Amino acid sequence: MEKGYVHVFTGNGKGKTTAAIGLAIRAAGAGMRVFFGQFIKQGEYSEIKALKRFEDLITIEQFGLGRFTNEKPELEDIQAARKGLDRARQVMASGQYDMVILDEANVAVKFGLIQVQELLGLIINKPEPLELVITGRYASPRIIEMADMVTEFQAKKHYYERGTKARVGIEM
Template sequence: MKGYVQVYTGNGKGKTTASLGLSVRAAGAGLKVFIGQFMKMGDYSEMKALKKFSDLITIEQYGAGRFVKGKPSPEEIKSSREGLERIKAVVASGEYDLVIIEEGNVAVMVGLFSVQELLDIIDSKPEHMELVITGRGADLKIIEKADLVTEMKEIKHYYQKGIQARVGIEK
């Protein structure tokens, strides 16, 4: 089976949810999945759920656990650099059928690594591997390189009424 490059971007809700849904679908078909989450650290609900698929889904986090606003902290940069090297090794190994780079677009946008480094990962992807990159603000070069691009567009969100992220729904 030929693998493609998918990008989920935009300001609307659902990018992570879509990629995690795809990971469950892939695991259900017996495919081996690797998820690398940039700029995240913590026991999110998806982490707990995906542990139930630990024989087929590997999930790792590369972040300091704090929102990156402005210049990233040295801790965030270090964790992201280590994560990027790990993703490169995972892709090069060819042992996974689906690799998801969660918040990869945002990591580029805030300067944790370059768009060229993300493009190099796309270029090094084995033929059989499906590669998904999520996060708002996808660089035009990533969009051009991808085979499928979905933009999540926010039309209306209850967050605008002051409703915080809820466990099991947004986090």
């Protein structure tokens, strides 16, 4: 592509990561190489298993310890996120990928795992043809302003509110 854009998927509704995965699969279907980096998350979720079926075109790396919640992060959580940020810089500069997805990067900023200025730096220094996708609730107004496209997912109703647990293949 001649010009790549910056997409932000944010909001309190379900489906941000799922939308990014759909975009990754669409890109892979067009022969594009995709880097899918997940902040905070760790584990073999169904979404990761699905993406691994496209391992010739989609590279997946996780930069979380799988334990971080809405509390103050521990040093190990911050170090894992910093590793992800450094890896994102390296991947974006490599020229090996057509699309880079930074899943839950907005959440990593919100809870101090990485700084908003660092995420803004990725946007500012994005190579022209690279498509960059940033997901996660709590997107900073500064990130939203810099993005070319922003989709806000809004929760209206969810069975989780009635006590339904996350289900394999649907929520995890």
